[in-house]
Amino acid sequence: MPSVEQRYDEAIELQQAGKLEEAIGKLEQLLADQPDYALAHAGLSVFYGKLGRHDEAITHAQQVCQLEPDDPFSFMAMSLICQRAGRLAEAEQALAQAMEKQWAARRPADG
Secondary structure: OOOHHHHHHHHHHHHHOOOHHHHHHHHHHHHHHOOOOHHHHHHHHHHHHHOOOHHHHHHHHHHHHHHOOOOHHHHHHHHHHHHHOOOHHHHHHHHHHHHHHHHHHHOOOOO
């Protein structure tokens, strides 16, 4: 059986070949087996966004933020997805969280 990474790569290859729906199906199958695989959620958030399926895109972006709570990029991506969906208050909140995470990563450790 292919590894999680190989299955993810197969989905990306499908997307790059213009088979977006098939790529989504592959990532959904992957998440059925590995629900905490953040990279698959990130891919789905982008792919659903490309199809204008904003609620699904946001759901997966939220999952990424929950799985990677210290990663500023996760919150920045969430902000962009919410912005494209016209959900500006949520976009601003996610952007603020991204900035907060970025600053927290730059602070020197105490002591």
